[in-house]
Amino acid sequence: MSNQNYQTMSDEQLRDYVRYHPQDIEAFHALMDRLAQRPGVLCTTDEEIEAELRRRIQAQQD
Template sequence: MTQPDYKAMSDKDLLAYVRSHPEDTEAFHTYMDRLAARLGVVCTTEEEIQAELSKRINKSH
């Protein structure tokens, strides 16, 4: 199976991929790295990451 190119995906496409492939930790970390690169998002624990991701997933609906 070919590995998807996460860096070539838009934020929206990568989020959709993460939602449909929750076992793909590399995709999740790539998405979280993108979030962290934006101003105002600092996650230092797994709990904070999960909370931030949940908040952003719910906000995008």
């Protein structure tokens, strides 16, 4: 499978493909690149974790 095909897969499809084809290093790197591009949230205290969870719950309800 070519790298171009990895780009057309959904996150779930690519994750499943990597899970069932662990020898495909290109697919693994495509998945890791995709995950690395996502913004992360750094929570260092319990209060920050609670605030982030509340923000996400509120966003889902809106």
